[in-house]
Amino acid sequence: MVKLVHISVRMMTKNFERITLSDIDAICHACCTYDMKPLSKEQQAKLHLEYGEKDFDLKLSKNSFAKYMPDVKVVIRKGYPHCGYMAAHTKEYVEEIETFIK
Structure with a gap:
């Protein structure tokens, strides 16, 4: 289990490293602008x-x-x-x- 968690953490870290400021803006826009x-x-x-x-x-x-x-x-x-x-x-x-x- 510890090894699996370690692999998951490394994968998440690599994904975070790829996020650009433009990606963050798009995520925030999608999460904050919708018609409920x-x-x-x-x-x-x-x-x-x-x-x-x-x-x-x-x-x-x-x-x-x-x-x-x-x-x-x-x-x-x-x-x-x-x-x-x-x-x-x-x-x-x-x-x-x-x-x-x-």
Whole structure:
């Protein structure tokens, strides 16, 4: 497992090294400019939303949840940053996602 983690970390590092400022601008634009529309209950039932308590955009996102996705059960991981829980508890996270998909 340690070797696999080491390989993954090296791969991620190499990917980060390739990102240009133009790439970052494009990612930020894609993540911050979209036209949200209210989702049907059927669409909401297919969503799994998860945030860390320390996620940089959690406060702003909570407003969107209430307005556009009021029936989605949003998971907020206490004490974790963005993607922190899934990185620290990968096995448990995968099991939760598999259960959700079923």
